[in-house]
Amino acid sequence: MSALAVNRGLTALLLALLMVAPWLLAWMESEFWLTVLTEILIWGLFAASANLLFGQVGLLSFGQALYFGFGMYGVAIGIDRFGLGLWPAMGLGVAAAIVMAACAGVVAVRLTWHYFAIITVVFSLIFYFLALRLKPITGGDDGLSFAAPAIMDLGGLRLSLTDDATQYWFVLLIVALAFAVQARLRSSALGRAFAAVREGERKAALLGIDVLRVRWIAFVIAGGLAGLAGALFALYGRYASATHMYYTVSGEAVVWTVLGGAGTLLGPPIGAALLILVREELSGIWEHYPLIVGALTIAVVVFAPKGIAGGWNALLARVTGR
Template sequence: MNVLSVNRALTLLLLLALVAAPLFLGWMEVDFWLAVMTEILIWGLFASSANLLFGQVGLLSFGQALYFGFGMYGVAIGIDRFGLGLWPAMGLGVAASLGMAAVAGLVAVRLTWHYFAIITVVFSLIFYFLALRLKPITGGDDGLSFSAPPILDWGSLRLTLSDDATQYWFVLLIVVLAFALQARLRASALGRAFAAVREGERKASLLGIDVLRVRWIAFVIAGGLAGLAGALFALFGRYASATHMYYTVSGEAVVWTVLGGAGTLLGPAIGAALLILVREELSTVWEHYPLAVGALTIAVVVFAPRGIAGGWNLMLARVLGR
């Protein structure tokens, strides 16, 4: 037995636990935690978009909130203004995010290090302020609220997001599929090209890899993942707001990624889950709870530089002796 097989078994157990969670939580009569778990799934997916750039390609982005916001507004505008159904509205949100990432990426991927991080912040700020000014389209400071269409409406079979358990399973399905696609991507030739670019541009170029093209593809895919998370978040809250396009939201994704383990598949989601759960527990008893969250983050970074998932893999390898 090796590290990979153990992690696969644990991932399967985690997936089974997540699928069964609404039944358990309903029996415990704590539906509040079902909403928290739904939010964790969405933010975990969002964090994975930052991880794709930082952990796999070596590009630190503080602009993922821009594509998250495009996903949100794509859904909200599609439903509220165009009268689209749930699936077409989600498609519009993801397409808008991919389009914006494709355009922004043409400029951003030509820069590296702090220049890349700065340009992603600039793009995020530009469209954040535009969203506030374009009130007839975006709702401005008030945002856009809407009623979510049904997931499925076929004869007597009708599934809606008004049921908390149905909403949770719907989000879980989309998030699991997104992570499964990321796992396949990592094992593909493109995933290996991402790793080569992360290890060194010059070496990647000598291997015949078009570095700028690979970076651009990663940038667009990461934008699509962030947009998908934004679309799910809009459906979760029945609301889209420019506040979620601000660059500090991207900063949270970076923190979750570093805390959970940059470069690992599930690390960012683990980091998001940990900090969100700590926030929910402490916010009701201590008004200065961000101090505890910050202290926890610093402690993990100091004592587990590879993050929670990275530290777990290292410990498991030592225990198994391989």
């Protein structure tokens, strides 16, 4: 059996377990972990946006929180101020993130290495402070809260995000579709262009690839993924806050990506899941739990430079011989 077949089987098993998780956790009387699992799915999608730039194109961004915030505020403002329903509000949030990424990307993709990282931080800080000052629109320090919208009304059957299980399945559906699209993208001509730019800009240019255009497209797609994660997070908490637009939130996504395996499809959500679970288990026991998180991250970087998923793929290839 090939390594690809093994990974596909494990992915299918993981998806099946995620689908039945609400029932399993209810049977185990551990409903609290369903909300944690919902959060892991959202943050895993957010980490995937950082991974698309860093792992697939070679651009280290510390500004993904900006587009996460635009998606979050797009949903909150759309529901609270414009009275939009679920799907229009989500569309507004994702569209706002994509437009912002398209504009910022025109400048950012012309830079490389630490210059690119710095400009992404600058954009994030500018709009973070704007969000704090535009209190009539964003709620400022207090944030913006709203009521959960109904998903749909089918002959009197009203499905609402106020039910934890319904909310979880809704998030799982959106996140699974987003990762399916990413998987398709990786095997497409555009995905191969991303890889070529990552491996060497000059070589890619000699092959006829428009490097700046490819970077910009990746930047916009990554912004859309971050915006989608932000929209889901707003619906998850019924709240939008400028604190989630700060560049340190982007830094967490980078850590999750490195820990899980940059360039792999499921590495970032694996890294996010691991560190979020560590946080949930240790935060109530020891207030300095971030030290353990830091030590764990350093250990993975030292002993598994390709991350958890990258290390697993290398081991599997060695065992299967393929």
